[in-house]
Amino acid sequence: MAVPGKKMPKTFSSSSTMGSDEDLKVYCQPCDFDGPRLPAHGYCVDCKEHLCETCFRVHKRHTLSRHHTLLDKYSMPQSISSVSVHPTQPDNFTKSCPKHTKEIIKFYCQNHKALLCSVCVTLEHTGTSCKVNYIPDISGQVINSKEHQDILKAMDNITEQCRKKSEDVKKITAKSNSSLTDVLADIKKFRTEINQRLDELERQAEDAAKTIQKENNTNLKTVETTCDDVTKSLKTSSDTIKHLNTTKQADKLFMELKLAKQMITDHEKSVHHLAAYDVKEYNFKENKAILTLLDKESSLGTFAEKSLKQPSPPPHVDIKSRQTSHQGKICVKISKDKNRCWIRGMFLLNPDLLIITDWSNTAVKMVDTSSQSVTDQLQLGTRPQDVISVTSTELAVTLPDYHNIQLISASSNKLKKKQTLKVDGPCYGISYCQGKLFVSFTNPAKLQILDTNGTVLTTVEGETIFNSPLYVTTNTNSIYVSDWMMKTITRLNWQGEVIGSYGGMISPFGITLSDDGTVFVCDPGRNVIEEIAGDCSTGKVVLKDLNGPSAVCWCAETCKLYFSCDTCQDKHDNFLQVFKLS
Known part of the structure; x- marks a missing residue:
């Protein structure tokens, strides 16, 4: 098939060398490049090439040439000199x-x-x-299109965001470092009231403060470097786009704009990730007991964090009336599965990619929601409960039988085991927000907040709070825990204090947060999915007459709710149900 832009080979026979009957014939030009010489059967006006019978037939079918104008052998030019040779690329x-x-x-x-x-x-x-x-x-x-203007505007917006973010972080970092200087001064003042036995404790406190300062400065440098790199990248691309538009180089401008779209998406993600740097201001709280019980104490005091960010008001979301429509179901059972599926956890990496945990078949599965098929499956050798995304390409899965959190890579549409985090009990529910993991446990029932290395930062437990907390979900304001035996959804703040509760259910199971701050809860005891206000003040059934709804997740971009079933029947449990809520 002729390829637009190819030059005529120098050895091609043409009418410019008329020395024999063969030279007077017209041959297929594409075949003359790398095949046998075949007589021309027709001619493409668009490609300006003579074609043999095979090339002529293929030319009519190929996507890029099916609309070209073709002349048969009776209408085609009878010599190469009557048509122009292909222009160069x-x-x-x-x-x-x-x-x-x-x-x-x-x-x-x-x-x-x-x-x-x-x-x-x-x-x-x-x-x-x-x-x-x-x-x-x-x-x-x-040229001068709306797309051209929108791309430049988007670049300017990100540049401005980077500038503001860099300035804001610089200011709050200065405050934090200043507060730590005050902390060190307070430590020295307190130190004068006690004897030389506090020297070692003082050095420990100083080291702790300097470590935080170093982390602050490292984070600030990361933010500044990221913002500077994004700004430079966008300026370079912006300047190129402006130049190409001014000089009306449409082809280059077209390609540069398309590439800029992807660049904008990548940079938006980079800037969005900077929000995770929550710089704290500190003050020093004396350990008064140290004055009388110095020999029994192990620390000089503690650094009390106080965020420099403006606190967000607690969410109060009215539950709106929703129109629901069944969008179909997705089969998640594959030939390798030995048992019926029991999907206990699910999370959307993006609108087209759903990650699920199959308790019965001890596997994590990747589901393409567009093709409605399982595209990859990772066997774990133990029953997985819940799954969450830690980054765009890394997952965390709870393994209650092993007391582990398994980290899994989800890059290139393939699932692969990474390292594990050891925890101190059977872990079930898991959520992630602002660099922290929120994990629920049974035996004993509790909630823990961990860093991404598995270090426990906060533990919340008590018989009046939890009994069987199987699921947890989180946003920047609240933590929501679904407790099977307490029959409640418990709302806590990030300090682990209970600030709300919603009851009236028979067996609350899987939960997920909607984009407007409400909580969807599966209640297989009533065969319903209920939507609860963010402050746990009220709730409303949005889907009823279901078949044992188990795990659930919400897609904000498509307004679709995905949930699994637990009925001990293949016809229900091997499928994910999809509903559109508007």
Whole structure:
């Protein structure tokens, strides 16, 4: 098949050398490049090439050439001299394909929003569902276009966010470091009231303060470096886009804009991740008991954190009336499964990728919600309960029988085991927010807040609070725990204090947070899913007459609710149900 942009080979026979009957014949030009010489059967007006019978037939079927104008052998030009030789590849095509580095990007797929080379088109975008365009045919519309303006505006917005974020973090870091200086002064003042036996304790306190200062400065440097890199990257791209637009280089501008879209998405994520740096201000709280019980004490005092961020008001969300429609179901049982599925946990990495834990088949599964199929499965050798995303490519799964949290890589649409975090009991529910893991336990019943290394920061327990806390979900304001035996959803703040509770259920199980702050709860005892206000003041059944709803998750982008069933029947338990709520 003819490829637009190829030059005529120097050895090609043409009418410019008329020396024999063979020279007077017209031959297939594509075949003359690397195949046998075959007589021309027709001619493509668009490609300006003579074609043999096979090439002529393929030319009519191929995605990129099916709409070309073809002349049969009776209507085609009868000599090479009557048609122009292919022009050389436009100078505008200079960007290499990231997948096929020796190829140049020349096409754009409207369906996948992707820049393509000819190899990409041939191997991956040949189906009738892909609308592939040759860039010069569509690039003219980008000059001074709305897309051009929107891209530049988005770049400016991120640049401004970086500037503000850098300034804000610098200010609060200065306050934090200043407060730590005051802490050290208080330590020295307190130190004068006691004897030389406190020297070692004082050094420990100083080291702790300096460690926090060092961490503050390291975090500040990370923020400044990230913001500086993003700003420079965006300025370079912005300048290029402005120059290409001014000089009306449509092809290059088109490609640069498409690449800028992805850059903006990546940078937005980078800037969003900076929100995790919650810098604290400190003061020193004396240990008064040390004055009389010095020989029995092991610390000079503690650093009490107080966040420099403005506290967010507690959420108060009215439950709106929702329209519901069943969107179908997804089969999650595969040939390797020996038992019926029991999906105990689920989490959406993105609208097209769902991660689920299969308790009965001791596996974690990756589900493509678009194709409605299981695309990968990782056997764990023990029963997994719940799953959460720690980063965009890393998962954390609770393994109650082993008292472990298993970290799993989910990059390149493949699941792979990483390290494990040892915990001090049978762990069930798990959630993640702002660099911290929230894990619920049974025997004894409790909730723990851990860092990502597994270090326990806070423990909440008590017979009046928890009995069988199987699930937990979190946002920046609250922690919500679903307790099977207490028949409640308990709301706590990040200090572990109970600030709300919702009852009236028979057996609350899986829970998930909606984008507006309400909580969806599975209640298999009533075969319903209930929506509860963020302050736990009220609730309303949104789905009823279900079949043992078990685990649940919410997709804010598509307004879809996914949930599993537990009925001990294959026809229900091997499928995820999908409902749209609007």
